Amino acid sequence: MKLRETKEFFQNELNGLYEAEEINNFFNILIEFYLGLNRLNFALNPEQIFSIEEYQPILNGLKALKKNIPIQYIIGETEFFGLPFKVNASVLIPRPETEELVQWILKNQSKTKNNLSILDIGTGSGCIAISLANNLPNATVYALDVSKEALKTAAQNAELNHVNVEFIEASILNSKTWNSYFKNLKFDIIVSNPPYVRELEKEQMKANVLDNEPHLALFVDDEDSLKFYKAITQFAVDNLKDKGCLFFEINEYLGNSMIQLLKDYNFNDVVLKQDIFKKDRMIKGTKKG
Template identity: 40%
Template sequence: MTTAKSLFDSLVGQLEGYRPEEARAIVFLLLEHFLLLRRTDVVAGKPLPTNPPPPDWQELISRLNRHEPVQHLIGTTEFCGLEFQVSPAVLIPRPETEELIRLIVRDYAETTPSLNLLDIGTGSGCIAVTLARFLPQASVVAWDVAEDALEVARQNATTLLAEVVFEKRDILNVGEETRRFDCIVSNPPYVTWSEAEQMEPNVLRYEPHLALFVEDRDPLLFYKAVADFGRTYLNPGGACFVEINERFGPQTRQVFEERGYGNVHIFKDIHGKERFVKANK
């Protein structure tokens, strides 16, 4: 194969179990990452570069056909225009979560000279790092229970020049805390185990279950914990922003209302699904 187009067509043809547009998007990512080829290079049939050297394409195709996420193959993903490192230790950031960032930035970009912000369950650090970059007045703290996730998050903060304080903390067992916050954000585990069989195999097999799943008997466990924590540690007028399971929008709103929060609103994502709750103390 001598051209980018012929290689592209060959790789797309070897992918199994993907929708055509999905297969093309994956191969575009591979060619850009490994050979520095842009989409326009592929479409124009540009000759294949001799440098950098090509990867083992068959190994990559084999991994993809086992439904390993392409982000794990290339080691990064884009989120809010920033490139984040990812690994099997963390959830791959989703486009829907970018909308959560926009909700927060919209509220705080020009209204507060200072902002103490806490991200609970930070994972890759995508929320904490992005908010630290987009809200320069913010002092950002980020918690996670998993040390391997925190290591990825610290690497992202270093690479992306974001000042974030990372701590190994469990919202279900907080212990002693002396600080107060103006904003608490969380994208906690919210997929119930009964929903697992409906999930794509690339998520179910390769992303951390600790960050994904919650028991069916108490699907709002983490929202109760976040709301309880905020009731004590949010400054007056502070707000909680959480990403939610679309099945439990009204129930999640009720969690915050029962704990004395006001102006509790549900926001829909780009697909029209109830995806976020904002609650003011």
């Protein structure tokens, strides 16, 4: 079957489920991943013929797309901060707004500072910890998650990107699981993108996120929507060095509550920052020295 015909079939099958541009994008990703063809190869040789066996993974991808499975889970990888990351159903697919958080942390940091120690809480795929380790070669980076499966994937990603990150399996909500580990450790930077989507916001979410991404990574009860932020801020009070910085990705609707929270815990220089879509998305505070 010709490549052009396969593309037409693919477009017809997904028509109405996704925007035309998105469908083309999916097709390009799949032919690049499974057939090693980029956009230009397709444009130059649309009549190229492949066997049904060669097309099989693309047809499987099509089936999965019809079930709303995100393309990143279908091919099992994505890119974050210019680095490759393995992803699967146990980890959240890293988001562009989280790249902005990493960028902000790096801007606040000298690349050459020695003995910098960093902790990422709720590491998931490891995207924040690993990109920081990659860009701050003198830093010692730790990353914590409650999910064993997520930590397995994060460890693979650290290896894939040739960085050292120390992974810790613990629940940030239960000090018994991490108390002894952090007894003698103090950090210059603590960062977290914890679960922050309230149940009441579920309705606004796309089916591909809701049906496929881990709910453990996404949701928090409406009644105590800042519970992760409170626990992590208290942890930061106890475990940051003096003048150390706490960085969070936040729910766009909770910017003011987050400012208040950091002030209540006596953080200085509290800065709320918007993402490129002008949504309140990040906050930082500095521990008093």
